[in-house]
Amino acid sequence: MRTRYRFERRTLLTGGIGLALAAVPGARVPLAQSLDKVSFQTNWRAQAEHGGYYQAVAAGIYRRHGIECEIRMGGPQQNPSQLLLAGRVDFIMSNGFQALNYARENLPFLTIGAIMQKDPQVLMTHAGNGINSFEDMKGRPILIGASGRVTYWPFLKAKFGFTDEQIRPYTFNVGPFMADRMAIQQGFISSEPFAAQQAGATPRVFLIADAGYQNYQTTIDASRRIVTEKKDLVQRFVNATIEGWTAYMKGEDVGAANGAIKRDNPEMDDAKIAYAVRVMKEAGIVQSGDALQLGIGAMTDARWKSFYEGMRDVGLYPAGLDPARAYSLEFVNKRVGLT
Structure with a gap:
């Protein structure tokens, strides 16, 4: 997909x-x-x-x-x-x-x-890998697209101490996510998690709006x-x-x-x-x-x-x-x- x-x-x-x-x-x-x-x-x-x-x-x-x-x-x-x-x-x-x-x-x-x-924007990772909150994502590589870097990413940096060094290019497919159980990637709550499920993963989804993104x-x-x-x-x-x-x-x-x-x-x-x-x-x-x-x-x-x-x-x-x-x-x- x-x-x-x-x-x-x-x-x-x-x-x-x-x-x-x-x-x-x-x-x-x-x-x-x-x-x-x-x-x-x-x-x-x-x-x-x-x-x-x-x-x-x-x-x-x-x-x-x-x-x-x-x-x-x-x-x-x-x-x-x-x-x-x-x-x-x-x-x-x-x-x-x-x-x-x-x-x-x-x-x-x-x-x-x-x-x-x-906003339906989420970060998602694999269930059971020890990443259980936004705070747990600090310092870890995250797959982020270009526009995300000038919208929700500054919010996450200010809120949770993320840094630009964590950003990895997002290729708009779930292949890299499926290949790495520690992967974290952007998505929409109504789309990417479904694609990951269809590919055999059990994604854990974190809605950025629930962290105060307005x-x-x-x-x-x-x-x-x-x-x-x-x-x-x-x-x-x-x-x-x-x-x-x-x-x-x-x-x-x-x-x-x-x-x-x-x-x-x-x-x-x-x-x-x-x-x-x-x-x-x-x-x-x-x-x-x-x-x-x-x-x-x-x-x-x-x-x-x-x-x-x-x-x-x-x-x-x-x-x-x-x-x-x-x-x-x-x-x-x-x-x-x-x-």
Whole structure:
């Protein structure tokens, strides 16, 4: 299985594979009502980690909100941020670092929702080898990709005393991991551990978010122009997306959504999808923290401030940056999907 590390690839994505998902017949939209067309660019090929968007299309949720949503699947030659900056898409899937980049570079874009309350980034090693905590990893070689060195790695250095001398190149496959029982490598909780299991290993997984790493992941980003000029459309898109994610995480009639994921990305199968959904639920990737009280997609000023200050303190962002310029809380925290 080809290992995928979405944050790493997120820095490489350019271009576009346009894939429009057909709406399900019977969606409750008045015949006389025209649908607002929007495009949403994902950060990688279709997978369970995008399931809520596929669910919102497949179950007709976007249509019930008066929207025809075109999901444009990401890939190795695409950069969602560049597509957004060029005005080629309406919304993109991104992350907290990109939001702070908007503020730092004074760009007219911002984050309007955060689907993943926890960044799925993990370090993993082999069970039973004596490495039982992040503290036990200090001084040991760790397989890390290029973008990890400027995102979560500075956090780990500050938190646990890691040093750059520990870094070894990550080749985005589990071969080196399988060859060394003392190996430690990066991954996403929903992907690399599954690949290691399929190869015969028993991985032990350490979620960096649980150590205090506060990056929002799988965010929804948009231009300030659409947020200002089309508030109603943006609100309907956000609400429908949240409803799609609520249904997908509950496992309510997700067969059509999963079928669309598998059609768009033949590397996906039922086992991979089921594993990803299960570990996302167990780890609280989507539904934890503020989302439990405010609904999926929740964000808060306090967390954005804390995330910025933490990344400032490790040298990734300058002092004096106003993190409030990176996001808007206008469209989330409305308890959509909570009953």
